[in-house]
Amino acid sequence: MTASDPTASGTTAHGGPRRSALVTGASAGIGAAFAEALAREQYDLVLVARRADRLEELAKRLRDARGVAIEVLAADLTDGAGLARVVARVEEGPPDLLVNNAGHGSFGNFAELDIDREVGEIQLNVVALVRLTRAALPGMIRRGHGAIINVSSMAGFQPMPFNATYGATKAFVNSFTEALHEELRGTGVRVQALCPGFTRTDRVPGHRRGGALRGALLRVDGGGRGGGSFPPGAGAGRPDLRARRREPPDVEPAAVHAPRTHPASDGASQPAGPARLIP
Ligand SMILES: NC(=O)c1ccc[n+]([C@@H]2O[C@H](COP(=O)([O-])OP(=O)(O)OC[C@H]3O[C@@H](n4cnc5c(N)ncnc54)[C@H](OP(=O)(O)O)[C@@H]3O)[C@@H](O)[C@H]2O)c1
Numbered sequence: 001m002t003a004s005d006p007t008a009s010g011t012t013a014h015g016g017p018r019r020s021a022l023v024t025g026a027s028a029g030i031g032a033a034f035a036e037a038l039a040r041e042q043y044d045l046v047l048v049a050r051r052a053d054r055l056e057e058l059a060k061r062l063r064d065a066r067g068v069a070i071e072v073l074a075a076d077l078t079d080g081a082g083l084a085r086v087v088a089r090v091e092e093g094p095p096d097l098l099v100n101n102a103g104h105g106s107f108g109n110f111a112e113l114d115i116d117r118e119v120g121e122i123q124l125n126v127v128a129l130v131r132l133t134r135a136a137l138p139g140m141i142r143r144g145h146g147a148i149i150n151v152s153s154m155a156g157f158q159p160m161p162f163n164a165t166y167g168a169t170k171a172f173v174n175s176f177t178e179a180l181h182e183e184l185r186g187t188g189v190r191v192q193a194l195c196p197g198f199t200r201t202d203r204v205p206g207h208r209r210g211g212a213l214r215g216a217l218l219r220v221d222g223g224g225r226g227g228g229s230f231p232p233g234a235g236a237g238r239p240d241l242r243a244r245r246r247e248p249p250d251v252e253p254a255a256v257h258a259p260r261t262h263p264a265s266d267g268a269s270q271p272a273g274p275a276r277l278i279p
Contacts, residue, residue: 020095022046024077024086024132025102027054029201030151034099035062044069046095048086049102050076077102077128078120086128087135094139094146100129101151105166118165125169130176137189144188150177152193152276170195174276181275193276 021038025031027049035045039062047055052074059070073089075082090098103125106117133148140146152173153166160167177193184191 018042018044019097020044020046020093021097021099022048022086022090022095022132023099023101024048024128025151026058027051030196030199031099031101032058034101034149038097039066039068039070042066042068043097046071046073046089048073048075048077050074078123083128083131087131090132090135091139094136094143096146098132098136098146098148099151100132100148102128103151103153103169105155105163105169107163109162110164113165121165122169125166126172129173133176133180133191137184140189141184141187146188147190147192148180150191150193152177152195154195154197156193156195178275191275195276 019042021034021043023031023034023038023045026035026045026047028051031049035047035058038045045059045062045068047059047070049055052072055072055074059072062068063070073086075086077083077086104121105125106113106121110118129150133150136146136148140148150173153170155163155167156170156172156174158167174193174195177191180191
């Protein structure tokens with residue numbers, strides 16, 4: 001997004017105001033799908049993940065196809081210095097939309113799992129999300145508009161034996177997001193937890209791409225619904241999340257579209273939208 005960039009004017013190719021989004025975990029899965037959908041909506045993007053090569057590849061494809069400005073910011077969000085670089089980027093110019101998507105979950109008996117990996121999961125799923133949210137909010141509130149999507153999970157709604165840390169981090173994300181949703185009432189800034197069920201990605205390769213993307217966000221794929229245990233074959237006796245899955249509703253991608261309106265003038269009267277979106 002430099003001055004020499006052909007997209008650096010104040011309007012999009014379609015004549016609307018330029019909007020920006022920062023997406024973490026954009027090198028794969030749901031984050032990459034967010035990037036695709038937002039580029040299609042003419043957002044300029046900052047893409048964050050560890051694998052710079054994958055981010056560059058995606059950035060090139062989206063620049064070529066959509067004509068938007070894309071910045072690649074390779075960083076490990078579990079590393080203090082890496083997270084600090086992304087926090088600094090957000091503080092420097094808060095995007096219209098922050099998508100806290102990067103996340104990870106390990107499986108197994110907690111007593112036998114590598115503790116450093118479990119703590120790393122908390123760093124990624126919770127600490128990075130909290131720091132980035134805190135970095136974005138003051139500027140968004142000052143401007144009177146902005147939105148944050150925290151990618152949570154259906155796993156946040158109940159304890160998750162053999163996936164204990166992951167479920168707990170997502171319960172945190174739900175609680176944190178719902179509290180902020182209330183705090184931000186009247187500011188023009190919206191925050192929402194997106195709670196997908198099983199969705200086929202790199203992390204969950206055995207599952208067909210299901211309603212999480214198609215119904216809630218993007219409709220990027222006409223594929224069938226996900227199902228089965230996670231990972232395939234594991235977790236006998238665990239609660240069946242499918243029982244809690246809703247049919248993929250024909251939901252407007254409310255979260256993605258949240259910053260479309262710039263409610264600086266009528267922020268107080270604007271409905272804040274649902275605190276949680278369960279595709
Ligand atoms: N797939 C599902 O069934 C499902 C269901 C419910 C919720 N979710 C949630 O959706 C989000 C995305 O999941 P996904 O299935 O799309 O996962 P994925 O395909 O494994 O992608 C994870 C993304 O996070 C990035 N990432 C991982 N560790 C990172 C780190 N330390 N620092 C920076 N970036 C990191 C990865 O990129 P690099 O490896 O390049 O860093 C990748 O871009 C997660 O929060 C997950 O909990 C997924």
